[in-house]
Amino acid sequence: MKLGVFSISLSVKDLQKSKDFYEKLGFSAMGGNMEQNYLIMKNGSTLVGLFQAMFDGNMLTFNPGWDENAQNLESFDDVRVIQKHLQESGIQLEKPADETTSGPEHIFLKDPDGNMILIDQHR
Numbered sequence: 001m002k003l004g005v006f007s008i009s010l011s012v013k014d015l016q017k018s019k020d021f022y023e024k025l026g027f028s029a030m031g032g033n034m035e036q037n038y039l040i041m042k043n044g045s046t047l048v049g050l051f052q053a054m055f056d057g058n059m060l061t062f063n064p065g066w067d068e069n070a071q072n073l074e075s076f077d078d079v080r081v082i083q084k085h086l087q088e089s090g091i092q093l094e095k096p097a098d099e100t101t102s103g104p105e106h107i108f109l110k111d112p113d114g115n116m117i118l119i120d121q122h123r
Helices: 015-024 079-088
Strands: 005-012 028-033 038-043 046-052 059-063 093-095 105-110 116-121
Touching (some): 028 046, 079 093, 079 105, 079 116
Antiparallel strands (some): 005 059, 028 038
């Protein structure tokens, strides 16, 4: 099962302060938009998403179909295929994908400790 590129999505109080902090750690903005209250920061192949007032708590994020540069992968597992595998493995989803659709879609699940996981397919 190919989950795609991994990042951590952080719920931040002040996007500008968080941006400044992560820049001091060597990250630079590679996506997102300050006016839309989110930035994707990158350091090497490490990705951190900063989101102000968009969701509560932090979450692990996987993007099927993308690499760490947000470039399309030639081959990837569709989020609906991943969903089917997870459900067959007995994993309960907080928000399942609509299996009657194709293209962009996402699912939410929690690990045994309650940590939120987002599998977010953009294409």
